[in-house]
Amino acid sequence: MFSKVLVANRGEIAVRVMRACEELGVRTVAVYSEADKHAGHVRYADEAYNVGPARAADSYLDQEAILDAARKAGADAIHPGYGFLAENASFAEKVEASDVTWIGPPSDAMERLGEKTKARKVMQAADVPVVPGTTDPIETPDEVAAFGEEYGYPIAIKAEGGGGGRGLKVVETPDEIEDQLETAKREGEAYFDNPTVYLEKYLEAPRHIEVQIVADQHGNVRHLGERDCSLQRRHQKIIEEGPSPALSEELRERIGNAARRGISETEYTNAGTVEFLVEDTVASETQRADGEAVDGEFYFLEVNTRIQVEHPVTEQITGIDIVKEQLRIAAGERIGFDQSDVDVEGHAMEFRxxxxxxxxxxxxxxxxxxxxxxxxxxxxxxxxxxxxxxxxxxxxxxxxxxxxxxxxxxxxxxxxxxxxxxxxxxxxxxxxxxxxxxxxxxxxxxxxxxxxxxxxxxxxxxxxxxxxxxxxxxxxxxAAEEEVTEREFTVEVNGKRFEVNLEERGAPAIPTGGGGGETTERPPQATEETSGEEQVAASGEQITAEMQGTILSVEVDEGDEVAAGDVVCVLEAMKMENDVVTERGGTVAQILVGEGESVDMGDPLVVLE
Missing domain, CATH: 3.30.470.20 (ATP-grasp fold, B domain)
Structure with a gap:
C-alpha cells in the first residue's frame, strides 16, 4: 500500500478519498487554489500545496502544478477524484511516466473509453447495444443536418470528453444546429480541454441506468449492481438511487452482464461506471407490487473512467468501500471477492x-x-x-x-x-x-x-x-437585500505595506470629514475613464448579473435593437451556462463587459435606452 497520496481535487470528494486513505494508514496531500485556501479539504489533509489562482484552468487543471506538488510532497500516488483531471488521459499518461502511481484506469484505456466516439466502437465490438450515432468527430453544421435527415430530430450533440451534462446540447430543429454545435464545442473546450463533438439520436424519455464496475490488474472484473439516475435537470443528475425501481431481474442481469463484457474487452482496471439509456421500463405501482416490471431496450451511453459522484449509493447497498478498492487495485492487489459474493441489500438514495x-x-x-x-x-x-x-x-x-x-x-x-x-x-x-x-x-x-x-x-x-x-x-x-460596503485600508506589517479590501454586509457607509465636525457621505469619484460610463448607466436601463460568474460571450453590439426575452450575453456560473435576457425591448446603448471578464451579482452588463 502507498505511504502518501495526493488528492488532485477539492470539496467533498477530496475529503471522501482522504478518509479512505486515513483508514488504510496512508497520509494525504491536498492541493488548493487561492479561492480555496481555507477550504475543508485543506483543513482535513496532512499537508497542502497552493497550485494557482481561483480559475480552475490555472490551478486544478494545471497538470504541471499538480505534478510539481506531488514531487514536493513526496507523494507516491495521485487520486484524481471526479471532474477536473479525473478523465484526462494525457494527465494520466504523465503520471504514469513519473515516479508517482496513477490511482485510476491506464491512460490507454481512458483514451479508448473516455472519449465517447472510441467507446462506442469498443462497445459495438463487444456486442453491447449502442444508440444510433456517429463514431467519428463532427466538424460542421452540414454534418449535423445530414444526420438529422437520416435519423430525424431531436439530435444530441455531445462533447467527446464530456460528462455530467457538460457539453451536451439537444437540437430540436435545423435552425438550432449552428448555435448548439458552437456551444457544445465551447463547453467541451472549457470543461474538458477537448472541443471535439459527436452525434447521437436523442432518446426523449428514457431511464438513465448505470452499472458500477471494479477491475484489477489480474483480469478480474466485477460489477456492483446498478444505480438509477433518471431524475435530472438539463441532463444534470439531482437524485440517484439503487437499485432501480424500474428494472426486472432479467433486464437487470442483462445490463450487468453487458457492462462486464464491455469492460473485459478493454484491459480496463480500477473503478468505472458503464452508463445506459433504457426505454419502456416504467412499471406501475401495481406491477411493482406484484413483482413485475416492463422490460425494454437498453443502449450503451458512455463509460465514466473514474469514481462517480453517486458512488455512495452502491457502497450503502453492497457494503463495499469503492475508494478503498481503487487504492488497493492501484497498489497491485487482487479484488478480494467474487461476483457471486456481491449481494445487494436494501435501498439507498443520494441527494445532491x-x-x-x-x-x-x-x-x-x-x-x-x-x-x-x-x-x-x-x-x-x-x-x-x-x-x-x-x-x-x-x-x-x-x-x-x-x-x-x-x-x-x-x-x-x-x-x-x-x-x-x-x-x-x-x-x-x-x-x-x-x-x-x-x-x-x-x-x-x-x-x-x-x-x-x-x-x-x-x-x-x-x-x-x-x-x-x-x-x-x-x-x-x-442577505441578498443587504447593502455591501467595501472598505479599503493600508496596513503595515514588519515594515511592509499592504492594501487590504474588506466587504461588510449591512454596514453604514464610510463617512468623510467635513467642516465644523460634521460628516458627509463620500460621493463617488468620477474619473476620465468612468464618468461617461456612469452617466450612460444612469440615463438608461441596466441589465445586471443575477449571479457571480464569468462572461462567456456577448451576443449584442451597441446600437442593436432588442426585444423582451432576447439574449444579450451568456454568463457561466458554477459550471453552468446562463442566458442573460432583456425584460423589455430597446436599443443597446452601452456594453459594459467583455468575453472572459468576471462579474459579481448586481454588476451592470448592458445598458438599454
Missing amino acids: INAENAAQEFAPATGKLETYDPPGGIGVRMDDAVRQGDDVGGDYDSMIAKLIVSASDREECLARSERALKEFDVEGFHTVIPFHRLMVTDETFVAGEHTTNYLDEELDPERIDRAVEQWGSTEAAE
Missing part, C-alpha cells in the same frame, strides 16, 4: 445538496454558511467538506454536500429521506433542500415512474416555487 435557488431555474447561489446543521440517525450518511461559517463562492461546482440515505426497502428509504431532509438546516443562501423535500413526496417519483425528462417537461414549476417559499432559507433572501 447544491447551492442553488430552485425557484429561479436552479440559479447558483453564494454566501456564508450562517447555519450548517446536517441530519443524523440510523441510515443517514453525509459526505461534505464544509462547516458552519464557511464562505461558498461561485468559482466551482455548486454542490456543497451529499446526503445519502439507506434503508431496508425503497418505501422506508423515502420515509427516512423525508425525515433527514426536514432535519437538514442550512441558512445563509439558497440550497436545493426544499426541492428534495418536494420530490420525496411527489407521486410520480414515489411511484418510480419518472424518466429523464420529468423535471424539465412534466413537473409544474409552481410546485417548486411553493416548496422554496415554504421551506427555503429566509436568511438567504435577507
Whole structure:
C-alpha cells in the first residue's frame, strides 16, 4: 500500500478519498487554489500545496502544478477524484511516466473509453447495444443536418470528453444546429480541454441506468449492481438511487452482464461506471407490487473512467468501500471477492445538496454558511467538506454536500429521506433542500415512474416555487437585500505595506470629514475613464448579473435593437451556462463587459435606452 497520496481535487470528494486513505494508514496531500485556501479539504489533509489562482484552468487543471506538488510532497500516488483531471488521459499518461502511481484506469484505456466516439466502437465490438450515432468527430453544421435527415430530430450533440451534462446540447430543429454545435464545442473546450463533438439520436424519455464496475490488474472484473439516475435537470443528475425501481431481474442481469463484457474487452482496471439509456421500463405501482416490471431496450451511453459522484449509493447497498478498492487495485492487489459474493441489500438514495435557488431555474447561489446543521440517525450518511461559517463562492461546482440515505426497502428509504431532509438546516443562501423535500413526496417519483425528462417537461414549476417559499432559507433572501460596503485600508506589517479590501454586509457607509465636525457621505469619484460610463448607466436601463460568474460571450453590439426575452450575453456560473435576457425591448446603448471578464451579482452588463 502507498505511504502518501495526493488528492488532485477539492470539496467533498477530496475529503471522501482522504478518509479512505486515513483508514488504510496512508497520509494525504491536498492541493488548493487561492479561492480555496481555507477550504475543508485543506483543513482535513496532512499537508497542502497552493497550485494557482481561483480559475480552475490555472490551478486544478494545471497538470504541471499538480505534478510539481506531488514531487514536493513526496507523494507516491495521485487520486484524481471526479471532474477536473479525473478523465484526462494525457494527465494520466504523465503520471504514469513519473515516479508517482496513477490511482485510476491506464491512460490507454481512458483514451479508448473516455472519449465517447472510441467507446462506442469498443462497445459495438463487444456486442453491447449502442444508440444510433456517429463514431467519428463532427466538424460542421452540414454534418449535423445530414444526420438529422437520416435519423430525424431531436439530435444530441455531445462533447467527446464530456460528462455530467457538460457539453451536451439537444437540437430540436435545423435552425438550432449552428448555435448548439458552437456551444457544445465551447463547453467541451472549457470543461474538458477537448472541443471535439459527436452525434447521437436523442432518446426523449428514457431511464438513465448505470452499472458500477471494479477491475484489477489480474483480469478480474466485477460489477456492483446498478444505480438509477433518471431524475435530472438539463441532463444534470439531482437524485440517484439503487437499485432501480424500474428494472426486472432479467433486464437487470442483462445490463450487468453487458457492462462486464464491455469492460473485459478493454484491459480496463480500477473503478468505472458503464452508463445506459433504457426505454419502456416504467412499471406501475401495481406491477411493482406484484413483482413485475416492463422490460425494454437498453443502449450503451458512455463509460465514466473514474469514481462517480453517486458512488455512495452502491457502497450503502453492497457494503463495499469503492475508494478503498481503487487504492488497493492501484497498489497491485487482487479484488478480494467474487461476483457471486456481491449481494445487494436494501435501498439507498443520494441527494445532491447544491447551492442553488430552485425557484429561479436552479440559479447558483453564494454566501456564508450562517447555519450548517446536517441530519443524523440510523441510515443517514453525509459526505461534505464544509462547516458552519464557511464562505461558498461561485468559482466551482455548486454542490456543497451529499446526503445519502439507506434503508431496508425503497418505501422506508423515502420515509427516512423525508425525515433527514426536514432535519437538514442550512441558512445563509439558497440550497436545493426544499426541492428534495418536494420530490420525496411527489407521486410520480414515489411511484418510480419518472424518466429523464420529468423535471424539465412534466413537473409544474409552481410546485417548486411553493416548496422554496415554504421551506427555503429566509436568511438567504435577507442577505441578498443587504447593502455591501467595501472598505479599503493600508496596513503595515514588519515594515511592509499592504492594501487590504474588506466587504461588510449591512454596514453604514464610510463617512468623510467635513467642516465644523460634521460628516458627509463620500460621493463617488468620477474619473476620465468612468464618468461617461456612469452617466450612460444612469440615463438608461441596466441589465445586471443575477449571479457571480464569468462572461462567456456577448451576443449584442451597441446600437442593436432588442426585444423582451432576447439574449444579450451568456454568463457561466458554477459550471453552468446562463442566458442573460432583456425584460423589455430597446436599443443597446452601452456594453459594459467583455468575453472572459468576471462579474459579481448586481454588476451592470448592458445598458438599454
